[in-house]
Amino acid sequence: MNDISVLIGGKAGDGINSAGLTIAHLFNHLGYRVYMYFDYPSLIKGGHNFAIVRASEHKIGAHRETADFLLALNNDTIDVHTGMMRPDTEIIYDAGNATRATGTPVPVSGILIEENAPLIMGNSAIIGAFAKTAGIQWDVIEEVFSRHLPKEAAKNLSVARKAYDVAQTKRVVPVIGPGHLPVITGNEAMGLGLIHGGLDAYISYPMTPTSNLLHFLAEQALHVPITVVHPENEIGVIIMALGFAYAGKKAAVGTSGGGFCLMTEGLSFAGQSEIPVVIVVGQRTGPSTGLPTYTGQSELHFVLHAGQGEFPRLIVAPGDAEESYVWSSLAVQLAWKYQIAAIILGDKTLNEGTYSFDRKELEGYRPDPEIPGEELVNGPAYGRYRLTGSGVSPPAFPGTPDTVVKITSYTHDETGLSTEDAGISVIMAEKRMKKGARLFDEIDRLGAVRTYGDRSSPVALLAWGSNKGVACEVAGLLGLRVIQPIVLSPFPLRQMKEALSGVKRLVSVEDNMDGQLGSLLASRGITVDNQVLKYDGRPFSVGELRGKVMEVLK
Amino acid sequence: MTGRNLITPAKNTWCPGCGNFSLQFALKSVLGELEQSGTSLDDVVLVTGIGCHAKMADYLNINSFYSIHGRTIPAAIGIKLANPRLKVICCAGDGDCYAEGLDHLIFAAKRNADITVIIHNNRVYGLTTGQYTPTSPLGFRGRSTPDGTTELPINPLVLMLASGATFVARGYTRKMEQLRSLVKQGLLHRGFSFIDVLQICATYNNMTDYYNEHVYNLKDHDTSGFETALIKAREWDYNGDDRIALGLFYQQVMPTYEDRVFAHPPDNTDRQKRIEEILQEKM
Numbered sequence: 001m002n003d004i005s006v007l008i009g010g011k012a013g014d015g016i017n018s019a020g021l022t023i024a025h026l027f028n029h030l031g032y033r034v035y036m037y038f039d040y041p042s043l044i045k046g047g048h049n050f051a052i053v054r055a056s057e058h059k060i061g062a063h064r065e066t067a068d069f070l071l072a073l074n075n076d077t078i079d080v081h082t083g084m085m086r087p088d089t090e091i092i093y094d095a096g097n098a099t100r101a102t103g104t105p106v107p108v109s110g111i112l113i114e115e116n117a118p119l120i121m122g123n124s125a126i127i128g129a130f131a132k133t134a135g136i137q138w139d140v141i142e143e144v145f146s147r148h149l150p151k152e153a154a155k156n157l158s159v160a161r162k163a164y165d166v167a168q169t170k171r172v173v174p175v176i177g178p179g180h181l182p183v184i185t186g187n188e189a190m191g192l193g194l195i196h197g198g199l200d201a202y203i204s205y206p207m208t209p210t211s212n213l214l215h216f217l218a219e220q221a222l223h224v225p226i227t228v229v230h231p232e233n234e235i236g237v238i239i240m241a242l243g244f245a246y247a248g249k250k251a252a253v254g255t256s257g258g259g260f261c262l263m264t265e266g267l268s269f270a271g272q273s274e275i276p277v278v279i280v281v282g283q284r285t286g287p288s289t290g291l292p293t294y295t296g297q298s299e300l301h302f303v304l305h306a307g308q309g310e311f312p313r314l315i316v317a318p319g320d321a322e323e324s325y326v327w328s329s330l331a332v333q334l335a336w337k338y339q340i341a342a343i344i345l346g347d348k349t350l351n352e353g354t355y356s357f358d359r360k361e362l363e364g365y366r367p368d369p370e371i372p373g374e375e376l377v378n379g380p381a382y383g384r385y386r387l388t389g390s391g392v393s394p395p396a397f398p399g400t401p402d403t404v405v406k407i408t409s410y411t412h413d414e415t416g417l418s419t420e421d422a423g424i425s426v427i428m429a430e431k432r433m434k435k436g437a438r439l440f441d442e443i444d445r446l447g448a449v450r451t452y453g454d455r456s457s458p459v460a461l462l463a464w465g466s467n468k469g470v471a472c473e474v475a476g477l478l479g480l481r482v483i484q485p486i487v488l489s490p491f492p493l494r495q496m497k498e499a500l501s502g503v504k505r506l507v508s509v510e511d512n513m514d515g516q517l518g519s520l521l522a523s524r525g526i527t528v529d530n531q532v533l534k535y536d537g538r539p540f541s542v543g544e545l546r547g548k549v550m551e552v553l554k
Numbered sequence: 555m556t557g558r559n560l561i562t563p564a565k566n567t568w569c570p571g572c573g574n575f576s577l578q579f580a581l582k583s584v585l586g587e588l589e590q591s592g593t594s595l596d597d598v599v600l601v602t603g604i605g606c607h608a609k610m611a612d613y614l615n616i617n618s619f620y621s622i623h624g625r626t627i628p629a630a631i632g633i634k635l636a637n638p639r640l641k642v643i644c645c646a647g648d649g650d651c652y653a654e655g656l657d658h659l660i661f662a663a664k665r666n667a668d669i670t671v672i673i674h675n676n677r678v679y680g681l682t683t684g685q686y687t688p689t690s691p692l693g694f695r696g697r698s699t700p701d702g703t704t705e706l707p708i709n710p711l712v713l714m715l716a717s718g719a720t721f722v723a724r725g726y727t728r729k730m731e732q733l734r735s736l737v738k739q740g741l742l743h744r745g746f747s748f749i750d751v752l753q754i755c756a757t758y759n760n761m762t763d764y765y766n767e768h769v770y771n772l773k774d775h776d777t778s779g780f781e782t783a784l785i786k787a788r789e790w791d792y793n794g795d796d797r798i799a800l801g802l803f804y805q806q807v808m809p810t811y812e813d814r815v816f817a818h819p820p821d822n823t824d825r826q827k828r829i830e831e832i833l834q835e836k837m
Contacts, residue, residue, distance in 0.1 A: 182836040188832075188836075192833075201635070220832075221820060223820050223823040224825055232661040236657070239625045239628035239629050239632070240631055243628065244636040247599075247636035247640065357833065398599045398617035399596060399639060403596065406611070407619055408611065408618075409621060417612050
């Protein structure tokens with residue numbers, strides 16, 4: 001099986017992320033499925049950045065622990081990544097900067113001087129030399145550069161060509177097919193899903209790893225009718241989103257754990273006032289500022305329980321680009337339909353990871369049509385919180401003729417007037433929970449728990465979020481089953497039990513220290529037998545997880 | 555809807571003599587006037603925070619967003635951006651808006667959002683039974699400061715002028731005609747209108763006699779001059795015994811936040827078509 005891993009490293013400011021993306025596109029054009037992990041410290045210039053690009057014949061969502069090609073723009077790349085080198089790793093390096101490397105030297109500075117090109121184009125020289133070493137035809141490079149380099153593609157091509165001409169072909173990466181797929185990040189997939197779901201407004205305060213979702217949607221606002229706002233802080237963000245929704249516009253917000261802390265009062269308000277809102281939470285390593293640019297899965301319990309009081313919420317944790325797209329769209333639609341908060345729980349690996357996006361995986365996700373029998377009633381008799389069989393009150397928005405729309409953070413009667421009446425308090429609490437029950441029924445029809453690998457294996461890996469990719473791959477190597485809950489609230493117990501049928505040993509894989517999904521399952525009477533937990537901010541590589549799983553199964 | 559009863563059936567629980575009654579009356583009569591001159595009350599939204607002032611949302615029979623403490627303004631801006639046709643009024647308290655939600659107030663002024671913010675400034679927390687607020691004078695003896703506060707009050711008018719508010723006024727609940735006029739002018743002003751209303755708290759901070767002795771109406775005041783407005787705004791620092799000017803301090807017509815946000819409308823590509831375009835670009 002063709003499976004290629006390329007590491008490219010340099011200092012922050014060298015354009016490592018975009019160089020990695022260009023390499024991913026080269027593989028994409030050779031017919032491969034790609035995945036890229038980008039590792040960077042929290043600074044703007046200097047510091048060590050690297051990207052691991054992987055290409056495979058099969059769908060992938062994880063990196064490997066060794067590199068077939070190592071592309072070094074500096075000595076740090078050689079020093080830091082010795083562990084990824086094998087004797088046959090092809091090393092291609094900037095002859096002037098990566099002086100401790102051996103392999104294929106590229107006279108980067110000379111090429112840049114000859115071409116009168118800026119320093120940032122040094123990575124194009126390295127890519128040119130890499131492409132030749134990997135036996136990639138020149139026309140593929142030409143096509144990828146002209147399609148994906150927004151600025152000065154011609155000059156970058158000249159730089160790449162010079163390096164291409166001095167390098168030797170050593171290890172040919174075969175062309176495996178003509179077809180290529182869109183290559184997008186988790187953030188972009190979520191953004192597309194939100195647009196698909198009917199989003200009217202996106203409000204966000206920048207925070208890794210969801211800042212790029214804000215940037216992406218701000219760009220899209222030039223084309224599609226969505227309003228994108230970056231307010232004063234995350235408290236303002238969520239309250240502004242509720243203002244949008246009250247006035248009839250579907251709104252989403254995006255943040256990470258720290259920003260979500262500030263949003264919790266707004267989340268609880270959304271629960272009481274029954275105003276829909278979608279919240280994207282991209283997890284990173286905590287507590288507090290923690291490792292701002294590294295990954296984690298330690299906010300599951302936080303999002304499950306955030307906000308005072310009891311109210312239904314939807315929480316989805318997609319595991320790759322396709323699921324990010326589908327479930328972000330569903331989150332908008334379901335939040336609106338049930339007038340609830342919906343949380344899309346990502347993590348740095350997923351949000352900032354780059355994936356091949358295969359539309360064939362999108363089949364079969366259709367929310368039920370609108371709740372029947374709850375007709376919109378406007379006019380003087382309108383009550384925002386009218387009691388109905390489903391618990392969902394027909395919405396109306398300010399500006400509707402003869403209709404007064406009152407929402408409130410207080411316990412309220414059917415017309416939205418505050419009350420402290422014991423009887424009405426109970427009725428309204430039960431009304432909100434009724435919506436949760438209805439949502440639960442709908443989730444149950446939507447494929448909220450997925451299984452992969454050998455579905456007859458008595459040993460199953462339990463993974464959520466971005467660990468889907470690495471768990472599936474390890475399961476493939478070891479002949480195991482994978483169980484991935486995508487919906488975490490309301491908890492899809494029936495589907496989980498079905499997925500667990502025949503499982504004798506359940507091994508959870510999580511990027512946290514507490515085994516948070518494991519304890520969620522325990523609260524539903526499901527026992528996890530072994531835990532493989534990682535909390536260093538870095539995602540599992542395939543080999544690392546394989547080793548750890550084998551160890552617990554010994 | 556015309557000729558609606560502007561008062562809801564909700565039981566009014568303000569203390570007898572509360573300054574909120576005056577503000578309720580002022581709002582009600584201004585809304586009635588606006589309706590008579592052609593504004594549909596269906597297009598008016600009242601946003602309130604949490605505190606005694608906020609019960610206005612329950613008492614006035616208009617669209618309302620009864621928010622949480624300190625969070626009137628972000629909601630108001632979201633509502634206005636979602637539907638610029640709506641006229642959005644924030645009734646907020648001094649603890650509500652000057653303490654818990656001060657950041658939002660400054661940003662609303664900075665943006666010149668086309669909303670009207672009325673601060674029910676009774677200079678005490680009423681609903682939590684009598685603690686000092688950001689505008690209580692130095693030495694104020696509240697239940698959290700039995701020995702008196704150890705910090706000076708802020709001057710919200712100066713703060714709003716410095717932040718870019720384009721309509722800055724001060725009213726007093728015992729000057730009804732002026733209060734009505736200020737509320738009406740604020741609602742008609744295009745841009746961010748800020749009205750600090752000195753309101754007595756009948757139970758915890760009854761300053762009626764003090765205000766009656768100290769207030770005077772601005773006369774021959776040039777409302778277009780920033781410097782003159784600033785001088786007048788600094789005359790009383792919410793602490794000393796100086797004279798307290800009432801009226802419109804400053805008004806300026808500037809492009810609003812909504813004007814700028816919507817200055818470049820999208821090319822209105824069909825959503826699905828745009829999604830396909832992006833996926834194509836990413837191949």
